[in-house]
Amino acid sequence: MRIFFIFISILSISFGQDFPFKVGEKLVYNVKFNIIPSGVASLEVLSRDSINGNGVYHARFTAKTNLTFDPLFKIRDQIDIWMDEQTLYTHQLIKTIREGKYRKKISTTIYYQDSLAVINSDSIKIHDVVRDPYSLFYYLRSIPLEIGEVLEFKTFENKNTTLFKLSVTGTENISTKAGTFSCIIVRPYRKGKTLLKNKGDMQIWFSNDERRLPVQIQIKMKFGSMLLKLKKITE
Numbered sequence: 001m002r003i004f005f006i007f008i009s010i011l012s013i014s015f016g017q018d019f020p021f022k023v024g025e026k027l028v029y030n031v032k033f034n035i036i037p038s039g040v041a042s043l044e045v046l047s048r049d050s051i052n053g054n055g056v057y058h059a060r061f062t063a064k065t066n067l068t069f070d071p072l073f074k075i076r077d078q079i080d081i082w083m084d085e086q087t088l089y090t091h092q093l094i095k096t097i098r099e100g101k102y103r104k105k106i107s108t109t110i111y112y113q114d115s116l117a118v119i120n121s122d123s124i125k126i127h128d129v130v131r132d133p134y135s136l137f138y139y140l141r142s143i144p145l146e147i148g149e150v151l152e153f154k155t156f157e158n159k160n161t162t163l164f165k166l167s168v169t170g171t172e173n174i175s176t177k178a179g180t181f182s183c184i185i186v187r188p189y190r191k192g193k194t195l196l197k198n199k200g201d202m203q204i205w206f207s208n209d210e211r212r213l214p215v216q217i218q219i220k221m222k223f224g225s226m227l228l229k230l231k232k233i234t235e
Contacts, residue, residue, distance in 0.1 A: 020212050021045055021138060021141060021211075022045065023047055023048055024045065024235045025233070025234070026044040026045075027042060027230060027232075027233055028040060028233075029042065029217070029230055030177070031227070032227045034225055036069070037068075039064050040064060041063040041064075043059065043060075043137060051092050052112075052113075055086070056092075057138075059081050059082075059134075060078065060081070062077065062079075063075055063076075064076050073099070076098040077096070077097050077098065079096070079134050083135045088131070088138055090108075090130055090131050090132045090156070092110065093108040093157070094106070094107045094108075106120060112129065122159070126156070128154075130155070130156035131156065141211070145186065145206065147169075147170060147171065147184070149167075150168075153165070162190075165188070165190070166187065167186065168185070169186065170184075176216070176229050176230045177232065178231060178232055183206060183207055183215050184205070186204050187202070187203050187204075188202055204216070216229050
């Protein structure tokens with residue numbers, strides 16, 4: 001069993017242009033809550049940029065409910081991430097959350113030369129390179145996933161570090177509006193605990209090809225299940 005630590009930068013490997021994604025790629029998902037169509041979500045690689053003198057990819061995750069679901073619980077979330085262009089660890093993360101009456105904006109910038117993370121007006125010491133939960137979708141596309149292996153990860157977000165494992169459990173064919181894909185199934189988990197808040201758990205289906213697209217994402221919570229299924233690919 002091979003064990004990967006998400007906080008270790010793989011400096012001996014230069015990914016460069018070999019990533020299975022590129023600037024301009026946008027993945028659009030239909031979202032259902034239980035069996036009810038509830039909105040859309042997207043993952044998009046917007047540009048190549050620079051943060052503190054480091055080359056980065058700027059990617060964005062968005063989620064919004066539709067007009068039918070808005071009166072029940074309106075969501076307008078946007079998460080921007082800036083990932084190192086070589087190893088995909090995090091340089092900056094900006095979360096703009098609008099869920100029901102809840103409003104929150106959190107900006108995190110990592111200054112690796114000073115071993116410092118600045119979160120809004122606060123700062124804390126860090127001791128390793130870090131990754132956020134959203135860039136994991138891109139990082140997992142860049143590494144081999146072998147059936148039966150368990151990978152170990154560490155993510156950093158909102159001053160908190162989360163340790164969890166990811167099991168590569170099998171394969172399954174998934175039909176979507178973007179096509180039918182042979183997929184590798186991965187399941188993040190924590191020993192003795194659910195991975196997410198509200199007693200939530202997750203499974204992700206990545207296409208079993210060179211692009212390793214996140215084709216389907218299922219999030220199970222104590223009050224229901226949310227399913228994101230790939231609708232459209234643009235690039």
